[in-house]
Amino acid sequence: MNWITNYVRPKINSMLGRREMPENLWIKDPETGEMIFHKDLEENQWVIPSSGHHMKISAKERLKFFFDDGVYEQLENPKAPVDPLKFRDEKRYTDRLREARAKTNLEDAVLNGVGRVEGLELVATVQDFAFMGGSLGMAAGEAIIRGFETAIERRLPLVLFAASGGARMQEGILSLMQLPRTTVAVDRLKEAGLPYIVVLTNPTTGGVTASYAMLGDVHIAEPGALIGFAGPRVIEQTIREKLPDGFQRAEYLKAHGMVDMVVSRLEMKATIARLLKIMLKQPVEPDKDVLALPEPAEERLEA
Structure with missing residues (x-):
């Protein structure tokens, strides 16, 4: 059987020109x-x-789709201590980091880019869920702060795409310390009078929603995104009650006032560009569909 599988079948396939299907x-x-x-x-x-x-999409793909012609300047992330607690569970933390870096080709879960969106220059900070669930550790916190500092230095608005399972358990209290540190960075941006827009993607949970992800001037969510602090299953087990359908999804949160807008990824670029131009008091082309007024009642009767 091994001879047939290993030799005869590949030989026949090569003769017939068959190719393996990815x-x-x-x-x-x-x-x-x-x-x-x-x-x-x-x-x-x-x-x-x-x-x-x-x-779900990677941080690099999101920046490519978001910026004009996919062109942007990638900011170098600051260096941070690696495995400060010498943590180990089933694997060493250093091994998990090595695997995540090989998988995503990123240094950590956050990527910063500076570019133009419909001609408007801005800083975009993106969390990549593929890197250890987008968890917030020291390196990710430093990268987020670098994004805010760059926006302040260059007098640019900042758009943050959040995607995370929360704090990184392998770094313990050092991970939790990133919540107040990033919150201070948000305050500094607002003191500088610069716009801050948050895009909540699937999922955005844990300590991220307890800090910078819920402090934007405008909160936009992608359709169907799971957004909350604790997951629905944990809440159901805690309160011992059945949760409403769609609980913690983007549409539910918009209906209850926690999210300002639910916008498709295909319309995200145009929506954010329009919002920023309004916030920066720049000329905005009128949207005929939005600004169209109904005909006066007398004209409709005459027609």
Whole structure:
């Protein structure tokens, strides 16, 4: 059997010109089960056309889609102590970091970029959930603060894309200290009179929602994003009650006043550019659909 599998079958395949099919060519819609060709999905910013489901994307892809022509200056993250607590569970923390860096090609869970969005220069800070769940450790905290400091130095607005499971347990209290440190950075940006917009993506939970992710001038959420401090299952077990449908999802939070807008990723760039121009008192092209007024009652009767 091994001889047939290892020699005969590959020989026949090579003679017939058959090629192995990569496993990731088609991606399944989690909501409908529909299969979508990965190139079509990538061209649509990883938003499934039929259902509108927003797939997770990397920090680099998000910056490429967000900035004009995908061009931006990547800021170097500050150096931070590695494994200050010498933490180990099933694996050493240093091993987990090494695996995450190899997987994402990032130094840590946060990436800063400076570029233009519809001609408006700004700083964008993005958390990558693929890097240890976007968890907030010392290096990530330093990177976020670097983004705010750059915005203050260059007098630019800052847009932050949050995606995180919360504080990084492997760094203990040192991770929790990033919450007040990043909050101070937000206050400094606001004291400088610069706009701060937060985009809440799926998921944004834990200590991130207890600090900088809920301190924006405007809070925008992607459709279907899970947003909250503790997860729904933990809350149900704590209060011993069934939660409402869609609890902690973007649409539910907007209906209850915790989120200002729910905006598709496909419209995010134009929406943020328009908001920032209004906040910076720059000329904005009128939106005919938004500004159109109904006809007076007399004219409608005459018609």
